[in-house]
Amino acid sequence: MKIGVLCYPTYGGSGVIATELGKALALRGHEIHFISYSQPVRLDMFSDNLRYHEVPVMDYPLFEYIPYETELTSKLVEVVRFEKLDLVHVHYAIPHASVAYMARQILISEGRYVPFVTTLHGTDITLVGRDASFIPVVTFAINESDAVTAVSQSLKDTTLHSFNIKKDIVVIPNFIDLKRFSKKPREHFRKAIAPLNERLICHTSNFRKVKRVQDVVKVFLKLQETIPSKLLLIGDGPERASIERECRECEVAENIRFLGKQDAIEEILSVCDLFILPSETESFGLAALEAMACQLPVISTESGGIPELNIHGVTGYNCRVGDIDDMVKHASMILSDENTFQNFRSNALEQAKKFDISIIAPMYEKMYQKVLELTINN
Numbered sequence: 332m333k334i335g336v337l338c339y340p341t342y343g344g345s346g347v348i349a350t351e352l353g354k355a356l357a358l359r360g361h362e363i364h365f366i367s368y369s370q371p372v373r374l375d376m377f378s379d380n381l382r383y384h385e386v387p388v389m390d391y392p393l394f395e396y397i398p399y400e401t402e403l404t405s406k407l408v409e410v411v412r413f414e415k416l417d418l419v420h421v422h423y424a425i426p427h428a429s430v431a432y433m434a435r436q437i438l439i440s441e442g443r444y445v446p447f448v449t450t451l452h453g454t455d456i457t458l459v460g461r462d463a464s465f466i467p468v469v470t471f472a473i474n475e476s477d478a479v480t481a482v483s484q485s486l487k488d489t490t491l492h493s494f495n496i497k498k499d500i501v502v503i504p505n506f507i508d509l510k511r512f513s514k515k516p517r518e519h520f521r522k523a524i525a526p527l528n529e530r531l532i533c534h535t536s537n538f539r540k541v542k543r544v545q546d547v548v549k550v551f552l553k554l555q556e557t558i559p560s561k562l563l564l565i566g567d568g569p570e571r572a573s574i575e576r577e578c579r580e581c582e583v584a585e586n587i588r589f590l591g592k593q594d595a596i597e598e599i600l601s602v603c604d605l606f607i608l609p610s611e612t613e614s615f616g617l618a619a620l621e622a623m624a625c626q627l628p629v630i631s632t633e634s635g636g637i638p639e640l641n642i643h644g645v646t647g648y649n650c651r652v653g654d655i656d657d658m659v660k661h662a663s664m665i666l667s668d669e670n671t672f673q674n675f676r677s678n679a680l681e682q683a684k685k686f687d688i689s690i691i692a693p694m695y696e697k698m699y700q701k702v703l704e705l706t707i708n709n
């Protein structure tokens with residue numbers, strides 16, 4: 332199949348999933364065309380089956396706000412025409428679903444129908460999409476999609492609850508490449524960070540408010556009173572500067588490290604002992620899955636789709652949003668007994684295996700085939 336992919340190219344989970352899926356499908360023989368305003372960060376491998384088309388973004392004095400949607404639509408139409416794409420897969424509804432709809436209409440006027448699949452990722456529904464100003468366009472574009480997927484049952488339920496959706500939504504969970512994300516022997520690295528064999532606590536995110544990174548620090552500060560530990564914070568974003576400033580002023584500042592954006596996250600996860608994800612909302616929690624694949628138990632919240640991934644009492648614990656004491660209590664339960672800790676570690680890996688890309692990529696393939704069959708039969 333020849334598939335066009337619209338996604339955000341940045342470090343966000345939806346861009347990562349879009350790119351990794353595209354790479355996997357290219358390896359399975361499909362021709363994948365990414366269309367975005369800059370090269371997706373995970374598009375790091377060469378293959379004749381992988382192409383990237385940059386959307387030119389015109390800066391003109393009249394445009395106080397750049398008409399990106401119009402430029403993206405034009406680019407998509409151009410790529411479909413020239414590359415003869417069979418289908419378009421859009422990741423993150425805003426604005427990609429309405430862009431794909433517009434492109435489909437333009438192509439219909441030329442006598443060809445190019446179907447599009449919309450994958451809902453989370454904040455396009457839970458935060459941004461529910462804003463009243465977006466509702467008519469998001470609802471229409473979801474309903475007009477040839478197929479719709481959501482990355483968790485929870486996100487599907489929220490979408491059906493928040494919008495007037497007539498289209499069937501299929502749950503296809505996020506995935507991981509276990510060949511890349513696995514615990515690597517990096518003892519020298521661990522010794523350098525934790526010379527006294529302290530426990531290493533870890534968090535990865537885009538440091539947006541919804542991630543509640545300040546809760547990670549609060550949990551760590553309490554936990555380290557009884558369990559010698561260090562905290563590694565990976566990623567960057569709007570909340571980082573203020574949280575980093577506060578951490579510099581605390582007594583154990585030397586035990587908290589801000590590592591910024593990292594490409595080889597699996598190398599860092601490999602030396603850690605526990606992952607904390609205290610998000611306010613989280614449709615899936617891809618960062619937690621990456622950690623679990625590297626054998627880290629997870630302390631997270633019970634919000635959104637997290638409980639579908641992190642099994643309470645088995646791979647970690649899910650606590651109420653903001654319940655620091657409960658998170659500390661459960662983190663201590665996991666870390667203070669070696670047998671318990673090793674059980675949680677192996678349970679985390681077993682659970683992560685269910686989300687291997689080799690299991691999930693064929694689900695998308697099947698969905699594309701179904702959509703194409705319906706298109707031909709209509």
Ligand code: GMT
Pocket residue numbers: 342343344345346348423452453454457482505537539541612613614615616617618
């Ligand atoms: O986590 C973010 O804020 C980024 C956002 C995105 O779309 O890039 O992530 C969402 O999609 C990820 C991939 O499907 C999910 O793993 C995240 O749970 C989801 N984030 C939220 O729902 C807050």
